[in-house]
Structures are given as structure tokens and as C-alpha cells.
Amino acid sequence: MRLFVLLIAAVLQSACNTGQTVSFKKLQPEVIRPGLTAAQIGRVAPVPNGLRKVWQYRGGQAFDTFRPQLDVRLRTAGNGVAWRGNFKFRIPGANVREIARQIEAVTGRKAPIEGNFALLPVAMSSDRKGRITSFQFLREKVTYAPHDCQNVVGKCKSLWRDGNGQTRHVIVETREEGGRWFATVRLDPARNLGSARAIEQRVYSVDRYGIYKDASIIDLEDGEAPIFMRSLQ
Numbered sequence: 001m002r003l004f005v006l007l008i009a010a011v012l013q014s015a016c017n018t019g020q021t022v023s024f025k026k027l028q029p030e031v032i033r034p035g036l037t038a039a040q041i042g043r044v045a046p047v048p049n050g051l052r053k054v055w056q057y058r059g060g061q062a063f064d065t066f067r068p069q070l071d072v073r074l075r076t077a078g079n080g081v082a083w084r085g086n087f088k089f090r091i092p093g094a095n096v097r098e099i100a101r102q103i104e105a106v107t108g109r110k111a112p113i114e115g116n117f118a119l120l121p122v123a124m125s126s127d128r129k130g131r132i133t134s135f136q137f138l139r140e141k142v143t144y145a146p147h148d149c150q151n152v153v154g155k156c157k158s159l160w161r162d163g164n165g166q167t168r169h170v171i172v173e174t175r176e177e178g179g180r181w182f183a184t185v186r187l188d189p190a191r192n193l194g195s196a197r198a199i200e201q202r203v204y205s206v207d208r209y210g211i212y213k214d215a216s217i218i219d220l221e222d223g224e225a226p227i228f229m230r231s232l233q
Contacts, residue, residue, distance in 0.1 A: 024182055027203040027216040027226050034179025035205035035213040038153045041176075044129055044210035049075045052233050053083075053211060059227040066090050070229075072122065080133060083124035087137060088117050108139070130210025139163070149174070151181065151210055157188060168192075170199070180205055207231065 036044070050073055057068040072085030091099045096116050103111040103118060111118045123136040131147035141163040149156035149172035160168045169191035174183040185200035204215035211231075218226040 024203055027201060027218060029180055029203040032180050032203055032205050032214045032216060035207055037179050038176040041151050041210060045208045047074050047076060047081050047209050054232040055229045056232055057227060057229050060225050065092055070122065081126045081128060085122055086119035087122050088119050090117050130206060151206055
């Protein structure tokens, strides 16, 4: 089960934290390639149907072992964009298909094999400015209303809801410097008994479509090393 904890940690930006503050320096902003600035973000390019996006994840020895990637295709759908694809990770060892069967038994989903990589389906949605509105991986689904507050300078309120109906009201405080975005996610004190503790920090950049180019993200609850993702497409 530790494998699946790592996968979910790599993809989901979880909302269960103690609020211990860290410096943005720990997120190594210097390794984030600059992207659109705040002055440019209002003019993001329309997403072409079939656009492919691939991100490579890093974050310690386990990530080096499993080499996780998120590989999705984007298509416009109404006023938003649908993202469909797979979370891809390397299966160490020779008996790939046996491990795939074990994955299927745990997840209840078929795990297609590509070489010595297993693929698990991911479904996401965003608005047309690259801001995520829902994310589903394995049996976990999270929605963000009106969105996840990506690419919004200043303070932005968001409601996070998981598949069990549990909600969390947050305020995302963001600034942009030279094409790099610095965001701190805090509890909304008006909806959390006065608590405004920080629960997550991010440094990221976005491409011409307003979608993550690079990102370094830390969950302030677990105290582990930041998760780093880099766009390969």
C-alpha cells in the first residue's frame, strides 16, 4: 500500500495539514523555469483539442525508483476543458504482470502495461484559463469551487470537496515574480473557527495555456520533501 500512498501524494494536492510554515526557499524556486507573468495571464491561448501534456515527477528515492509521470490529453468541453489520461510509473523487478495483477486487486481497476510501466487512469477538468476544477485518481475525487485558485494574484477563496462529501474552505495567497508564482494555501478563518494556518505551499510556472509548466509543492502536514513536477510536452 505504500506505493499507492506515494502515487496519491505525487498527484493529489491534499488538504489535511498542520499548518507548519516553511520558507519558499525549500521549494527551490530557482529550478522552476519561468512562464507567463501576471500581466500575461489574462491572455492565455485557447487549448487545442487533443493537446498532450506530460509531467515527470521527482521527490526522493521512491520517485527515482518508480519514475512517475502524468500523461493526459486535453479537449474543450462546454465552458471548460476535460483532461483524460494515465498516471504512469515504473514497476521494479522482472515480474511486471504479477505486480500489475496485485495493483488491480487493490484498486479494482485494470492496470495496463506498457513495457515495464503500469498505467492507471486519471480524469481531470479545468476552466479555460488552466485552473483545475476537479481531479479523480483511483477511487479518490476532489473538486475545487470555483477552481483551485491557480494563476490568481492576491487572495482567492476556494472550496475543496472530496468524494466523501468532506469540505475545506481555504484562501490561496499568491504573488508572481518574473514568471514564477508563489502561493500559500491557508484555512479560511471565517469558516474554520478562526484558524488561518498554512496547509500547503507552491512555487510554479505556467505555459501559454495557463497550465503548469513546472511546480514544486509541499504538504505542510507530513513534513516530507517537496514534490517537483516538470512538463515534458
